[in-house]
Amino acid sequence: MLKQIIITGLLIFTPLFAIEEANIKSEMDSKIQTITSILQDNTISSAQKQESISPTVDTIFDYKTMSKISLGKKWKTLTTSQQDNFSQKFEAKLKNSYFEKLELYTNEKVLVKEQTKVKSTRIHLHTDIIGLEETYEIIYKFYKVKNSSDWLIYDIDITGVSIIQTYRKQFSEFLATKSFNELLESL
Amino acid sequence: MKLKILKNTVLLLFISLFMVACSSKESPALTSQNSTLNAAVSESEDDEFDSEFEEADKVVFDPLEDYNRWMTSVNDKFYIHVFDPVSKGYAVVVPKPARVGVSNAFHNLKFPIRFTNNLLQFKFDASMKELGRFMINSTIGVLGLFDVAKAGGVEPQEEDFGQTLGHYGVGTGFHVVLPFLGPSNLRDTIGFAVDSAIAPTTDASLKYQIPDNAEKALGLSTAYYINKNSLHPGEYESLKKDALDVYTFFRDSYEQQRAKEIEK
Numbered sequence: 001m002l003k004q005i006i007i008t009g010l011l012i013f014t015p016l017f018a019i020e021e022a023n024i025k026s027e028m029d030s031k032i033q034t035i036t037s038i039l040q041d042n043t044i045s046s047a048q049k050q051e052s053i054s055p056t057v058d059t060i061f062d063y064k065t066m067s068k069i070s071l072g073k074k075w076k077t078l079t080t081s082q083q084d085n086f087s088q089k090f091e092a093k094l095k096n097s098y099f100e101k102l103e104l105y106t107n108e109k110v111l112v113k114e115q116t117k118v119k120s121t122r123i124h125l126h127t128d129i130i131g132l133e134e135t136y137e138i139i140y141k142f143y144k145v146k147n148s149s150d151w152l153i154y155d156i157d158i159t160g161v162s163i164i165q166t167y168r169k170q171f172s173e174f175l176a177t178k179s180f181n182e183l184l185e186s187l
Numbered sequence: 188m189k190l191k192i193l194k195n196t197v198l199l200l201f202i203s204l205f206m207v208a209c210s211s212k213e214s215p216a217l218t219s220q221n222s223t224l225n226a227a228v229s230e231s232e233d234d235e236f237d238s239e240f241e242e243a244d245k246v247v248f249d250p251l252e253d254y255n256r257w258m259t260s261v262n263d264k265f266y267i268h269v270f271d272p273v274s275k276g277y278a279v280v281v282p283k284p285a286r287v288g289v290s291n292a293f294h295n296l297k298f299p300i301r302f303t304n305n306l307l308q309f310k311f312d313a314s315m316k317e318l319g320r321f322m323i324n325s326t327i328g329v330l331g332l333f334d335v336a337k338a339g340g341v342e343p344q345e346e347d348f349g350q351t352l353g354h355y356g357v358g359t360g361f362h363v364v365l366p367f368l369g370p371s372n373l374r375d376t377i378g379f380a381v382d383s384a385i386a387p388t389t390d391a392s393l394k395y396q397i398p399d400n401a402e403k404a405l406g407l408s409t410a411y412y413i414n415k416n417s418l419h420p421g422e423y424e425s426l427k428k429d430a431l432d433v434y435t436f437f438r439d440s441y442e443q444q445r446a447k448e449i450e451k
Contacts, residue, residue: 072237073244097425104421104425132418133287143232157447160443161447166243166429166440166443170431170435173432174431
């Protein structure tokens with residue numbers, strides 16, 4: 001019970017804005033610690049876990065940009081309401097998929113390694129998930145928000161596979177033969 | 188499998204590989220990132236993302252698509268109805284620590300593949316790490332059952348012959364879905380055949396190889412895959428749910444992952 005109170009406290013005081021460059025590693029480290037301690041708590045249901053984890057990731061995941069990149073050139077041809085509609089559905093899909101992956105979590109250790117600035121507007125944060133027999137590298141990719149000092153996540157690389165690139169490819173192949181509305185329905 | 192037949196197959200595949208290698212030259216995001224680095228000032232945010240993800244906009248050369256799709260669904264049915272239930276049953280009988288031990292032992296046995304391919308790429312540091320890991324894990328780690336080297340901070344240095352070919356600029360060739368084994372491409376299929384020939388877990392009549400006939404070799408590799416799958420329950424199903432099109436999803440994920448591994 002005490003643990004839950006502490007976690008809830010942590011969540012409330014997690015700042016509701018993007019991270020500054022110097023704080024990326026430490027912020028992500030504490031966020032990942034928060035998430036793993038929620039996941040390890042056997043006293044709460046998985047629905048409650050999702051509810052507690054959501055605010056931790058929502059502040060740093062830029063779902064809108066993810067939606068935009070994943071649709072590629074198609075994005076600009078859409079009306080604002082179509083864009084919003086798509087973003088909403090895509091965000092829900094990403095979250096669903098993310099929480100489903102978390103269900104597979106079984107006490108693996110997460111190690112936040114180094115943050116590398118690949119260019120002036122991009123930072124990659126390298127992390128390792130250490131499983132019983134294998135280690136998986138996960139890279140969180142941040143971009144610098146225009147005219148600010150804030151950084152947000154626009155993509156995640158899981159063992160060399162970019163989530164957003166994979167969706168972009170899937171969507172463009174889907175749209176080559178089917179309509180945008182059909183895509184919305186399939187999400 | 189007779190070594191001679193294997194040799195001929197490898198030779199044949201090689202010839203066909205070089206005929207198609209040119210058609211799918213790999214140009215990963217690296218080059219585009221360099222060019223955007225210079226143009227970053229004048230470029231808008233959208234263009235920057237577009238060039239970073241341009242790999243996804245390319246049309247994939249996929250002459251075997253019809254066969255691949257069919258094989259993907261065959262593999263999928265086999266996985267769901269046979270392979271997964273078997274590994275679940277196995278997981279009930281064999282406790283997890285034992286399965287991790289088996290996994291470690293198999294990994295340790297495949298040392299010649301990693302060692303040789305590190306050497307072939309002139310990665311001497313990595314080869315020495317592999318050699319050290321093999322010596323420590325085979326002795327103190329009780330025939331590889333315990334990965335004591337990893338616990339001591341010496342991580343495995345994964346390399347295979349597909350990566351070695353890629354390292355020297357051999358293109359992927361076309362994508363091919365292998366029976367039971369899943370996504371691969373022409374280059375990696377050749378790599379797999381070559382690696383299998385030197386692995387102690389297969390039978391190519393080399394002195395150190397454990398199985399002395401094809402059936403035993405097949406049995407051993409079946410055991411390997413069942414044990415491996417038992418340690419990753421639900422992963423395949425969970426990944427599959429992310430796909431709009433299961434075949435292209437696994438094809439593209441596979442190719443992305445291999446490109447990254449070769450870059451390392």
